[in-house]
Amino acid sequence: MKQLTFLIFLLSIFQYVHAQPSKFEKWSNMTEASVKDTVFRVSSMSNDAVDIPVTFIRGSLKGPTFTIIAGIHGMEYPTILSLLELRREIDPKKLKGNLIIIPIVNQTSFYQRRPFVNPMDSLNLNRVFPGDPKGSITEVMADFISREVFAVTDILLDMHGGDAGEDLIPFMCYYNNKEFEIQTKQALLLCEASGFSTIVSYPYILQTDKPALYAFKQAVRQGITAFSMEIGKLGNWDRSELVMAKDAIYRMMSALKMYQRQKINPRNTSITYYGGQTYVSVPVQGIFYSSFQAGDIVHKGTEIGYIADIFGNILNRLTAPKTGTILYKVGTPPVNKGETLFCIGHQYDKED
Template identity: 35%
Template sequence: MKYLIGILCFLLANASFSQFSFQGETIAAGTKKHFKVPISDKNHTTFIPVTVFCGIEKGPTLGITAGVHGYEYPPIMAGQRLIKSINPKRLKGVVILVQIANVGSFSNRSPFVNALDGKNLNRTFPGNPNGTVTAKIADFITNSIIAKSDFFLDVHAGDAPEDLMPYAAYYSNVAMASASSKGRKMAEALLFDHIVIFKTEGKDYVKKDKPSLYCSAEAFKRNIPSVDIECGRLGMVENEAVLKIEEGILNMLIHLNMKISLEKAIQKNAYLFIENRTYQSSSFDGIYYPFKKSGDYITKGMKVGEITDYFGKTLETVYAKADGIILFTIGTPPIKKGETLLVIGDVLKK
């Protein structure tokens, strides 16, 4: 009798973890379900493809977004792989995976902005339920994904003109020590050599009366440990980048004790942290000739590029304004006045 009572108590205690509700539907423990969430305003209609994995055991909820910029393909293709490689029968907790947040950008091959309304989704958070379609997408992600999450990851790559080196990043603020510390450990578990620290002290986007603008910043603003991936370049689908994203996310699941596995999370021996970044912009419209590529180490005063007019006349010789590693540089010829040419990361000496 005691044995039967014990089993009954165990089942009752765990009954609330046997399913997960999303969009008015129930996902049973150990299963996954796909959703095609409709989004529309008075002028446009689109949708968001979402897969929810409900684990077999109690655990936290991890929100993942890919395709916030729809021309950044490696995160989107890694999401397609994760549909198969995340096994809900070997999962603790819940993973909510947004495969393509910005279908309007993706399907129209539109860099940076949603072709339906010309808005940049990653400058629109927390969104607006009464706004245009991009604002409504941000509102849905904020209230239906981020608000349900205990941990959050936003995955990006280099858009069409962006030569970008791969790295992980996490949000940090001295007033949010726990979320910052957990975010750092999540970033380390993503297995990238370089980790950028998004220091948020004094930043408007974490203030209560200011919009967060960025997807993962909205999560951190809610005291949710939040990380980013940047992996992929120039709008290309490179298999190495796709697999690197998938590998990092699966390892992070083990780190978060969400993946039922005999394996322990892989830990790299060392990481290179980047806290300060130097941005350099163009002073002219014209044609840009980069002399360096992403991942190159440069020194202050080094010649890193040149801008000419449309007849080959040099308008500006670009010199590095700081020592460091090139996190990003424009990798295609067109350049506009005021546009960012390159970003230099100051690698911490640790």
């Protein structure tokens, strides 16, 4: 009850973070509760072009603009499909505020089934923010999102999942940004409202002259209440993941007093908090073997896998540098030097 009261307090003093006028602001001409689907074409100076599909949903009453994006990586299917269903279900007459839904940011990756990168320039869209209007097509896409989409966004949910080679447990995550304390507290409360049983806090360490790289980290830098969802694994999906992702959004909209849905599947209210992650990088290219899966607990010094060459000869044995829970890991055999092999989360007590 205290958390709900605090969330209402945050909303009462929440200042909407509108920056320079955006092409997106043209949709403000929608004076009645309605749904509008549109496609924005963005082009690079080398004449590469992509279409970014956007749904605008204007509510019947004034309120915050909640932007939800998925498909920055084209093979993260549960989140993409959940947004496509959400778009069909929302009744704008029952909505307070506005929803911006971008279900598949990177359509080229999606339709060509290319994990992580845009096949047009082989860049990872979630590693080039804030982007560059004079750069390659992926950098132009990031620039469009940073300048146009974020300019009209008050709250951002950046949805991700296990791409083709990733095994992970479902979790919500946010940056512990001390510069924008109100937005950080609101991000945490919305993560808690989602119904997910795992919440991960990332440290916010970003020098002023360094790029954010990640989409929702860029939004945090711009003073937006931003957080992310991770669900699904190994480039696959099932109905339960889709429903879990969609129910989480309904819970968050309910917490924001934006939308009420009568039927939402019950979720475990027990939450485990993780922070101070430890990353294990791939030391050498090869074939990865491990009996551990996402969600398993590993202990410092325990062997957690090994890497072999193409003849099966062991090149490197891997041990856990710290005790913790595997939040995500590479779930397929091929690995390349420098890639993140394991992310190990360290549990903490929120009350401490």
